[in-house]
Amino acid sequence: MTTSRPLNRGMVLTIIMASYLMLVIDISIVLTGLPRIQAALGFTPAGLSWIQNAYTLTFGGFLLLGARAGDILGRRRMFIAGLAIFTLASLAIGAASTPAWMISFRALQGLGAAVLAPSTLALISTHFEEGQARTRALSLYAAAAGIGATLGLVLGGLLADLISWRAGFFINLPIGAVLIAGSLRHIHETPRQSGRFDLAGALSSTLGMCALVFGIVEAAESGWAAPLSVAGIAIGVLLLGIFLWIESHAEQALLPLALLNNPQRNAAYVARLLFLCGMVGFWFFTAQYLQAVLGFPPMLAGLAFVPVTLPQLASSLSVPAVVRHLGHRRVLLTGVTLCVAGVLWQGLAATLASYPRGVLVPMLLIGFGQGWVLAPLTVAGVAGVEQHNAGAASGLLNVAHQIGATLGLAILVVVYAAGQTTGTGAAGMAWHTGQVLYAAALFLGAAWLVSLRYIRFDAGQPAAGKEMPGSAAAPSA
Structure with missing residues (x-):
């Protein structure tokens, strides 16, 4: 450490958690405001997907570079730089007057997230000793990742209805300023390493x-x-x-290709990518379905996702205990199965236009399922990684997560636009949403098959509740 100030681990964890939660929430905070954003700025239906894709592309595309920058320049320095970029970009997005303006600064916001996210995990490792303290911090970190997307939907809906969709971005300015000030006071700098930027x-x-x-x-x-x-x-x-x-x-590759020599780790990356390809369809299109088909205002549409939030929080926090009894493999396969069932059920019931019969119960299944998926996939994705490649392996998991969400949304937009409808307006959107969710269920089914065939969780891997070096649950879609 580069300072003699006493370490307040409670404050450090609070700052890291709040920062990570802020960037995870901003992945989904726009979703419940999409209809109003489209009306205000004149987005086309396909162009609307770029509000999400611009963020996730730069987030995933620069994650490995962000991790390298933290190693070379110092984690606290890059943590604060990421917070500053993210916060200022949020201010610009809130002031957007054209689609190009909004998309450009969503991309810049994603760059800030790419600089910030790797440092959050690394700072946990440097501020919390290996063992129970670090395991507890990582569990809370994973829980934040798991519930952040749903919190973004609820918060985005509330703000869009009560104030404006722009408020969801302006709110980051005071939060970001407080977090930067807290980081300067409480977080210690890490030693710099020599290296090159790829x-x-x-x-x-x-x-x-x-x-x-x-x-x-x-x-x-x-x-x-x-x-x-x-x-x-x-x-x-x-x-x-x-x-x-x-x-x-490359002499110092951004992505050490040796990481791709392990079939199980590769399967974890592929399964994560496929899982996000499917789940992004649920989040993106359900948020619009609730408003355009069921007629919910943004606030009620955001609150309608609570049946995902609470089960996901409960199942995320239960992973260490459940894994001790069932093992990582069974927990993973059960979680994906629940997600497949929920998404397929919602697709089949889309034309019913009924929240209790067609949305509520599927959400409960999806919530419980997703909470059991990401942690086991993280364990499999960092299994057997040498210590000097732990950061790159964690970064690659996050890249698979963000790229999966981006590619999945791009493909599902094509599915939504294809085919004939059985009606116009709300009826047409209900039919198309059903088709999208069928395709999303196919992605999730493919993730289940990859997990079943290739992910075994060998005895040498970390046991439940033990330290998982370099692990992190990436943001939900």
Whole structure:
């Protein structure tokens, strides 16, 4: 540590938790305000997805670079820098007057999150000793990740209805300022390490994903054969290929390719990506379904997600105890099964336009299920990783999480736009939402199959309740 000030671990954990919760909430805080944002700024239905994708793309694309920056420049320094970028971008988003303005600063906000997120986990490791203290801190950290998305939906709905959708972003200004001040006072700096920044790797991976997602989203409006759709997908694939070439030749690679030599870890990354591909459809389209089909105002639409929040909080906190009795594998497969059942049920009942029969019970299943999925996938994703690669492995888990949400939403937007409806207006949206949820259930089913076939949780992995080096539950979609 670089300061002799006494360490107040309670304040450190509070600051880290509040900061991480703020960036997780902002992934979903816009969802319940989407209809009003669309009306105010003139977004097209497909363009609306970029409000989410711009954030998750830069968040996922620059996470590994953000982790490297913390190693080289100091974790506290990058933690504060990330908070500052995130807070100022939030202010600009709240003042947005055009779609381009909002999308641009959502991307900048995602960059701030990418700088901030890796430092939150690293600062827990440096401020809490290995053992019970660190395990408790990591459990609270995982719980924040698990419930943050739903809290964002509820808070976004309340603010959109009572004040304005813009208030959901303006509120970050005083919170961010308080957290920066608290960080300067209570968080100790970590030693700097020597190293280089792999800017070429970060840019090629992020631009590649942006181009790929652009091509897929453009297909929703113009068709798969449209020149922009084809060009976007082709350029994206090319840039991602260049990224892998760069990483295989870099002296200090952003993504050590040796991490991809372990089949179980690869399965954990793939399962996480597929899981988020499916879950993002539930969050994104249910928020609009509640308002456009069931006629809920934003505040009530946000509160309508409470049946997800409470079960997810309970199941997230129960993971250590449940794993001791059932093991990681059974908990993971049970959680994914509950999510598949909930999403499929909601898809089948979409045209009923009934909250109690078509939304409430599926939400309960999804809430309990998601709380049991992310922690076991995190354990599998960092299993057997050497200490010097622990940060990169945790970053790769978060990348899989964010890219899964981004790709999933892009593909599901295409599904939503395809096919014929059985009616117009609310009836048409109900039918299309059902089709999207069927596709989302297929993604979740694929995650279940990958987990069943490849994720075994060998005896050498951390036991439930024991230390899980470098682990973190990434933000929910």
